[in-house]
Amino acid sequence: xxxxxxxxxxxxxxxxxxxxxxxxxxxxxxxxxxxxxxxxxxxxxxxxxxxxxxxxxxxxxxxxxxxxxxxxxxxxxxxx
Numbered sequence: 001x002x003x004x005x006x007x008x009x010x011x012x013x014x015x016x017x018x019x020x021x022x023x024x025x026x027x028x029x030x031x032x033x034x035x036x037x038x039x040x041x042x043x044x045x046x047x048x049x050x051x052x053x054x055x056x057x058x059x060x061x062x063x064x065x066x067x068x069x070x071x072x073x074x075x076x077x078x079x080x
Contacts, residue, residue, distance in 0.1 A: 007055035007067050009076050
């Protein structure tokens, strides 16, 4: 599985590394991604998600059920 957050859809982006002498070299900025287990009380089971730090904060704010419903509507999660 690629390094994409299953809640927010964030993925790595490209940019430049700039040295002190202003030389630019292409690099990737990877996201802060974690594999976390969540208990889903509506389904009475555990699920495992690849979630970024921003996705964890979003789950704490909105709740797991609302975030999963939104992620499946956007096509970020195929089967839960």
